[in-house]
Amino acid sequence: MSSPKFSRAIVVGASSGIGAELVRQLASSGTVVAALGRRMDRLEVLGLEFPELIHPFQHDVTDFRAIPALFQDVTLKLGGLDAIFYVAGVMPEVASDEFNFEKDLAMIQVNDAGAVAWLNQAAMRFAGVGAGTIVGISSVAGDRGRAGQPVYNASKAFLTTYLEALRNRLIGVTVVTIKPGPVQSEMTAHLPGHDGFMPASVAAELILRKSSRSGEHYLKLMHRLIFLILRNIPSPIFRRLNL
Amino acid sequence: MSLEPDSIRRVSGFGEVQWADGYVFQPETIAEIAPLFDLARAEKRTICLRGAGRSYGDASIDPEQIILDLCNLILVLQWDPESGVITVEPGVTIQQLWQRCLQTGWWPPVVPGTMHVTLGGALAMNIHGKNHFRAGSLGQHVLSLDLLTPDGKTQTISREDELFNSIIGGAGLLGIITKVTLQMHKITSGELDVTALKTVSWAETLAYFDRVAAEVDYLVGWVDMSNPKGHAVIHHANYSPESHPASMQTSAQELPPKIFGFPKAQLWRIMRFVTNPVAVKVLNGIKFALAPKQPKTFRQSLVAFSFLLDYVPNWQKCYRTGFLQFQVFLPKEEALEIFPLIAEMQRSSGFFAYLAVLKRHRPDPFTITWALDGYSLAMDFPVHPASKDALIAFLHEVTDVVLACGGRFYLAKDSTLRPEDIQSYLGQETIDKFQGLKSKHDPENLLQTQLARRVGLI
Ligand SMILES: Cc1cc2nc3c(=O)[nH]c(=O)nc-3n(C[C@H](O)[C@H](O)[C@H](O)COP(=O)(O)OP(=O)(O)OC[C@H]3O[C@@H](n4cnc5c(N)ncnc54)[C@H](O)[C@@H]3O)c2cc1C
Ligand SMILES: NC(=O)c1ccc[n+]([C@@H]2O[C@H](COP(=O)([O-])OP(=O)(O)OC[C@H]3O[C@@H](n4cnc5c(N)ncnc54)[C@H](OP(=O)(O)O)[C@@H]3O)[C@@H](O)[C@H]2O)c1
Numbered sequence: 001m002s003s004p005k006f007s008r009a010i011v012v013g014a015s016s017g018i019g020a021e022l023v024r025q026l027a028s029s030g031t032v033v034a035a036l037g038r039r040m041d042r043l044e045v046l047g048l049e050f051p052e053l054i055h056p057f058q059h060d061v062t063d064f065r066a067i068p069a070l071f072q073d074v075t076l077k078l079g080g081l082d083a084i085f086y087v088a089g090v091m092p093e094v095a096s097d098e099f100n101f102e103k104d105l106a107m108i109q110v111n112d113a114g115a116v117a118w119l120n121q122a123a124m125r126f127a128g129v130g131a132g133t134i135v136g137i138s139s140v141a142g143d144r145g146r147a148g149q150p151v152y153n154a155s156k157a158f159l160t161t162y163l164e165a166l167r168n169r170l171i172g173v174t175v176v177t178i179k180p181g182p183v184q185s186e187m188t189a190h191l192p193g194h195d196g197f198m199p200a201s202v203a204a205e206l207i208l209r210k211s212s213r214s215g216e217h218y219l220k221l222m223h224r225l226i227f228l229i230l231r232n233i234p235s236p237i238f239r240r241l242n243l
Numbered sequence: 244m245s246l247e248p249d250s251i252r253r254v255s256g257f258g259e260v261q262w263a264d265g266y267v268f269q270p271e272t273i274a275e276i277a278p279l280f281d282l283a284r285a286e287k288r289t290i291c292l293r294g295a296g297r298s299y300g301d302a303s304i305d306p307e308q309i310i311l312d313l314c315n316l317i318l319v320l321q322w323d324p325e326s327g328v329i330t331v332e333p334g335v336t337i338q339q340l341w342q343r344c345l346q347t348g349w350w351p352p353v354v355p356g357t358m359h360v361t362l363g364g365a366l367a368m369n370i371h372g373k374n375h376f377r378a379g380s381l382g383q384h385v386l387s388l389d390l391l392t393p394d395g396k397t398q399t400i401s402r403e404d405e406l407f408n409s410i411i412g413g414a415g416l417l418g419i420i421t422k423v424t425l426q427m428h429k430i431t432s433g434e435l436d437v438t439a440l441k442t443v444s445w446a447e448t449l450a451y452f453d454r455v456a457a458e459v460d461y462l463v464g465w466v467d468m469s470n471p472k473g474h475a476v477i478h479h480a481n482y483s484p485e486s487h488p489a490s491m492q493t494s495a496q497e498l499p500p501k502i503f504g505f506p507k508a509q510l511w512r513i514m515r516f517v518t519n520p521v522a523v524k525v526l527n528g529i530k531f532a533l534a535p536k537q538p539k540t541f542r543q544s545l546v547a548f549s550f551l552l553d554y555v556p557n558w559q560k561c562y563r564t565g566f567l568q569f570q571v572f573l574p575k576e577e578a579l580e581i582f583p584l585i586a587e588m589q590r591s592s593g594f595f596a597y598l599a600v601l602k603r604h605r606p607d608p609f610t611i612t613w614a615l616d617g618y619s620l621a622m623d624f625p626v627h628p629a630s631k632d633a634l635i636a637f638l639h640e641v642t643d644v645v646l647a648c649g650g651r652f653y654l655a656k657d658s659t660l661r662p663e664d665i666q667s668y669l670g671q672e673t674i675d676k677f678q679g680l681k682s683k684h685d686p687e688n689l690l691q692t693q694l695a696r697r698v699g700l701i
Contacts, residue, residue: 071248072246072248080263080306080307121248124251125248125249125264128251129251129252129253130253
């Protein structure tokens, strides 16, 4: 399967990790990309790699009310839109006995509310033209509720379900849910075994390839199999497994 | 009023190669138009006027801008069956026009190959018919029109006004045509006496055209571009002189719902299978073989003769990945040398036009015009994504040949012209004049199209 060719794309959460790699790879295949995130300095440096093709925009996705107008500005700048990648996400460290509403709210706001704010705009537009691709970076973490990261898990489950619903609602639009396993990035840098995680560039390449087909996609066959099993373990048993 | 995300639609040219997503507005009344100028200013967007979208390229598309679709402005404001003068809103189509007027003995003075074009769009491009050499272009039958400019004012412009000749053919850039008063053509029968015959070479075809032009009302040739000699089938027609009211009933003019037993709405799906180079060459050969060697005359309804292309709705979908239409206008002195050269260039390049239609023309007084004393050949080239760039490069080569001999082009059919091309055939002085009018009537450049920017008209 080869990557679909997009002329114009938006990447929300583009300043580091998977998002930055997506921008880089899209631009190197000729796509005009709007790269969004809070850290403008990072976006500008990234933009220098393909000054003609990469357009940085400073944006905090929790600035929800600004999104409809910004979406119009960005699509005007790009001259149209074929695909949007919602990559922005946070996963603060949470101790196993910690219940910190501030951290939880941040995850809900960035991973979910921001996604809805951006992807609703894209959905309206793509529904109108009967074409387009929506890609959301969810996570294997959304497949089960686990002891370590209650709200992160729940936030990714929300995103997965929201994207499934969009897929069922929009005709002619490709809606892609990506569920990566561990990937090397700033988000995971503190985790044990980080060096063995999938490099972000590899993840981005796989994501682009899988963006041609509507549906939920894991990045590794092994994950697909493992999570098929994990998803189907009844909750009382899952709890005892202590995974 | 604001730009709503759910108003975004994909609009394309008829060739389905060029498209753009824009904020589509479809006013139901003329009064709804003016507020859009303020919306455009507030949102820092421009406005692209659009009729039925039957121009082949990018004449009525513009990405991310306001697409002002005038198709719902369909009122007939005045109709006088005594004088044949009709006043209509700009979204009225050629179809509406003939259906309204035919029974009382009037027919549109000029019609294109499809009846599904709006008068606003037809005048912005200044369309011609198979009777151009005789009747002139549609703009020459307009008595007056109303122009709404971005300052919100509407002025009535008659043919004597200097601006008139720049609005006709002005590609929707000087203002919005909101009302048109047109002189219809008197007829006594809804039928034409049509003559068909075949010719075996360019020389014979052009000579025949010149011989009959003075005597016929309509004249058109179909040329087989895959044939090295230039095989052609010519049709010419005259309005039937008899009085035949029955043939002027709308029902007498309907196109058949089925062709060879197939429901015509589905026919393109079947035709798709023969829209490839081998089949087209075979079919061209058959078409030529079946055409009469000696002129053969028969009666045909005005609609059947005029709107052949409407027989098969959606025929453009036969070209799976779209097509480019490319119409070259050559001065009469050059035609015999240059048409065979273009055909030869096609054979040696491997790009050949599946359909090529020859017409005879005369000059007209309009500023942005394709018209000249000579011939035009309108060619349909299938587009395949892999060879699209090469096709465009090839058409640029042909463009250079046409311009070198004093030829011209038609924006309604265009997808490939460059600024230097229109500069070459219009002349810098004409472009300066047009741009002067543009800055006078639309100083903020609110009216734009992708085509206008591409060819450097604005
Ligand atoms: C099958 C087929 C056969 C054809 N045959 C012929 C032919 O024989 N001869 C010929 O001359 N052409 C022919 N054409 C081309 C067609 O007639 C022109 O492209 C015509 O302009 C289409 O009108 P439209 O309503 O679709 O306008 P559009 O294509 O939507 O718009 C054309 C232009 O008009 C402008 N415009 C639209 N409305 C207004 C308005 N109210 N005021 C000011 N500007 C406006 C637009 O901005 C644009 O620049 C043919 C096209 C097809 C598809
Ligand atoms: N790494 C993994 O193992 C893994 C696994 C599965 C899924 N994921 C998901 O993949 C996505 C990308 O993560 P990553 O691993 O590449 O981590 P990362 O390097 O930390 O990237 C996160 C991106 O999100 C942006 N972002 C965060 N908060 C934002 C806000 N309020 N407004 C705008 N942008 C914001 C960041 O930009 P700014 O900080 O500049 O704003 C950054 O560009 C996340 O959704 C994550 O949940 C990661």
